[in-house]
Amino acid sequence: MSAGPGTAGGRRRFGWPRRVFSQVLLMQLAVAAGVTVLATGLFLAPFGDELDDQAMSRALAIAETTASPRLAGELLESRPAVDGPVQAEAERVREATGAEYVVIMDRRGVRWSHTDLSQIGGVVSTDPSGALAGEHVKEIDSGTLGRSARGKVPLRDGSGEIVGAVSVGIAYDSVRDRFLAAIPGLLAYAGGALAAGALAAYLISRRLQRQTHDLAFSDISALLAEREAMLHSLREGVVALDGTGRIRLMNDEAQRLLGLGPDATGRSLRDVLGAGRTTDVLTGRVVGEDLLAVRGSRVLVANRMPTDDGGAVVTLRDRTELERLGRELDATRGLIDALRAQDHEHANRMHTLLGLLELDLHEEAAEFVTEVVGVHRATAEQITEKITDPLPAALLVGKATVAAERGVALRLSPGTRLPDRLVDPQGLVTVVGNLIDNALDAAAGSADPRIEVELRAEGRTVVIRISDSGPGIPAGQRELVFSEGWSTKAPPAHGKRGLGLALVRRLAERQGGSARAGESAAGGAEFTVVLPEALTAGAAQEREQATVEGER
Numbered sequence: 001m002s003a004g005p006g007t008a009g010g011r012r013r014f015g016w017p018r019r020v021f022s023q024v025l026l027m028q029l030a031v032a033a034g035v036t037v038l039a040t041g042l043f044l045a046p047f048g049d050e051l052d053d054q055a056m057s058r059a060l061a062i063a064e065t066t067a068s069p070r071l072a073g074e075l076l077e078s079r080p081a082v083d084g085p086v087q088a089e090a091e092r093v094r095e096a097t098g099a100e101y102v103v104i105m106d107r108r109g110v111r112w113s114h115t116d117l118s119q120i121g122g123v124v125s126t127d128p129s130g131a132l133a134g135e136h137v138k139e140i141d142s143g144t145l146g147r148s149a150r151g152k153v154p155l156r157d158g159s160g161e162i163v164g165a166v167s168v169g170i171a172y173d174s175v176r177d178r179f180l181a182a183i184p185g186l187l188a189y190a191g192g193a194l195a196a197g198a199l200a201a202y203l204i205s206r207r208l209q210r211q212t213h214d215l216a217f218s219d220i221s222a223l224l225a226e227r228e229a230m231l232h233s234l235r236e237g238v239v240a241l242d243g244t245g246r247i248r249l250m251n252d253e254a255q256r257l258l259g260l261g262p263d264a265t266g267r268s269l270r271d272v273l274g275a276g277r278t279t280d281v282l283t284g285r286v287v288g289e290d291l292l293a294v295r296g297s298r299v300l301v302a303n304r305m306p307t308d309d310g311g312a313v314v315t316l317r318d319r320t321e322l323e324r325l326g327r328e329l330d331a332t333r334g335l336i337d338a339l340r341a342q343d344h345e346h347a348n349r350m351h352t353l354l355g356l357l358e359l360d361l362h363e364e365a366a367e368f369v370t371e372v373v374g375v376h377r378a379t380a381e382q383i384t385e386k387i388t389d390p391l392p393a394a395l396l397v398g399k400a401t402v403a404a405e406r407g408v409a410l411r412l413s414p415g416t417r418l419p420d421r422l423v424d425p426q427g428l429v430t431v432v433g434n435l436i437d438n439a440l441d442a443a444a445g446s447a448d449p450r451i452e453v454e455l456r457a458e459g460r461t462v463v464i465r466i467s468d469s470g471p472g473i474p475a476g477q478r479e480l481v482f483s484e485g486w487s488t489k490a491p492p493a494h495g496k497r498g499l500g501l502a503l504v505r506r507l508a509e510r511q512g513g514s515a516r517a518g519e520s521a522a523g524g525a526e527f528t529v530v531l532p533e534a535l536t537a538g539a540a541q542e543r544e545q546a547t548v549e550g551e552r
Contacts, residue, residue, distance in 0.1 A: 024205045032197030036190050052149060055170045056138035060151030062097045063168040064136070066090070066104075072157040075104065075112060075164055080121040086112040087120065093168075100148055100171040104155065106164040107132055115145065124167070128152065131165035145169065236315050237300075243310030245269050245283050257316050258295055277483060278302075282314050292319070294502045296510065386412055387455060388420040391429050396453065399436045403451060408443050410436075413454035418462065421536045427507055428462065428534065434500035435466040435527050442470025442525060450522070461513075462534040466527050467520030478517040504529060 066089075074085045081087065090102040090113030101115040109123045109132075130137045131152035139150050148169035155164040237254030241247060247265050255261065264272045273279045278293040280286045281302045293300045301317040349368075356365035380397050387393040396412075403410040422428055436451065443449040446469045454465040473481060482505045504527075505515040513530040520526035 028201030028205065029198055032194055032201060036194045052140060055149035056151060059099065059149050059168045059170045060136060060138050060153065062093065062099055063151045063153045063166045066093050066102060066168065067153050067155045067166040069156065069158045071104065072155050072163050075106060075155065076157065080110060080112045082117045082120055084112065100169045101145055103167040104164060107162065128165050132162060134162060236317050239282065239314045239316065241311045241314065248311065254316055257298060257300055257318055284312060294506055296506065383412065386416045387418045389418060389422050389425055391425040392418060392432060392455065395429050395433055403440055406440060406444050407449055408440055409450040411452055413452050415456050416454050418455045418457060419535065423534055423536060428531065431504050431507055431529055432464060434504050438500060439466050439468035443468040446470055457535055460533050460535045462531045464529040467522065468524040469522040470524040472519055472523055473517055473525045481517055482515065
């Protein structure tokens with residue numbers, strides 16, 4: 001059998017744990033134990049000194065009480081004796097106070113009292129000079145009875161003259177016993193504090209274990225590095241939000257799609273994006289799957305996944321190119337249908353021409369061909385006469401052909417005039433193409449299907465007005481038609497509808513213009529788009545000059 005984890009040759013190897021939970025628990029236990037030991041040591045260090053001071057102060061107080069003028073008189077009137085009055089008074093005080101000894105001496109240091117009667121009449125073993133000099137002395141010292149806490153005071157007679165000294169001793173063993181007796185209780189308190197700290201450390205570590213999923217620090221570091229690499233390598237935008245709607249992180253693709261910079265991290269979505277459908281989709285006010293949103297000129301598909309902490313992760317996909325291809329597919333299908341109808345109409349015309357030739361009606365056949373060719377040529381000439389920019393003119397010629405094949409009359413209004421000085425021809429083609437496609441769908445099938453297109457220049461501003469004879473738009477929905485995803489048509493096979501008008505308004509607003517819907521004179525819909533600064537300065541001057549010359 002192979003050795004299990006953490007073993008080598010069947011021997012278990014101990015070392016620093018890898019899990020965050022274990023490391024934090026050990027560190028917290030070490031800190032709690034260290035603090036407990038330090039606090040206990042800091043308490044015990046002065047505790048012994050405090051007990052010593054208390055014993056010395058007690059001994060000094062007994063000595064001060066004993067040193068009375070009456071005792072001084074007895075000292076002067078008697079001699080050192082075992083049965084003398086001084087010895088009797090000293091024993092009475094010792095027994096009453098619990099002191100180890102009460103020694104009374106004269107100025108020569110000769111004992112007049114002692115616990116050991118054989119020491120009476122002898123000289124004291126410690127220096128009494130301080131007390132005989134009038135000082136009050138506290139000390140820990142060793143004498144004939146061993147080590148003790150001592151208090152020494154001068155003994156004065158009635159006139160205040162020092163005639164001797166009183167020395168009182170408290171057995172040092174009693175002080176040490178008090179110190180040792182206090183240690184078990186102190187250790188019990190320290191142990192309780194350590195146990196409480198260990199329990200708190202365990203609970204905190206368990207909570208940390210759940211939050212980190214019992215990972216090691218190295219695993220967390222690796223996951224962070226892998227997350228950063230993965231986020232920035234994805235070709236989809238990823239935005240992470242907290243519970244208050246603030247941006248936690250964005251990858252590079254999300255910054256590109258939303259047009260934001262790295263400084264947006266930490267700010268609210270509403271602050272960086274502003275109000276609108278994109279903000280509503282990202283914050284969850286609009287729910288669903290594969291929600292469409294328009295940001296600038298981009299069409300985005302968003303999916304939102306809530307997280308356990310109340311936040312969310314939003315993924316963004318760029319659908320701009322797909323939508324463009326979808327619109328081209330729709331246009332291609334429309335063109336195919338138009339070509340099919342044109343082929344049918346062309347076959348009818350060829351049959352008519354063949355019949356005229358078989359009937360030898362050659363002049364009528366020539367007139368018929370001239371009329372058929374002239375209609376298309378006249379339409380193209382009318383458009384290029386009023387629209388001198390090639391891109392919008394080509395678009396209108398193609399749309400006129402498609403409209404004719406669908407049975408819809410497309411004509412230019414008398415006020416249409418557009419010079420060849422457009423700043424952004426492709427943007428204008430996008431706006432006009434979307435509006436004409438919607439108008440064709442609306443007008444087809446009406447009683448008198450027709451579309452009127454007007455493109456005119458006012459200074460450097462281009463005004464686009466396209467009306468149709470369709471059913472129109474109810475007044476309450478004229479703003480909704482510009483919302484992303486809103487449409488009355490069935491979605492095509494390649495995707496979703498409701499983006500064309502939203503793009504029209506975004507393109508107009510990006511240039512400082514506007515787009516609005518209203519009612520046409522024929523009862524259908526009328527869309528008006530204003531594009532400021534859409535013409536170069538030279539175009540405005542040429543138009544003013546042409547107007548003046550026309551008035552002359």
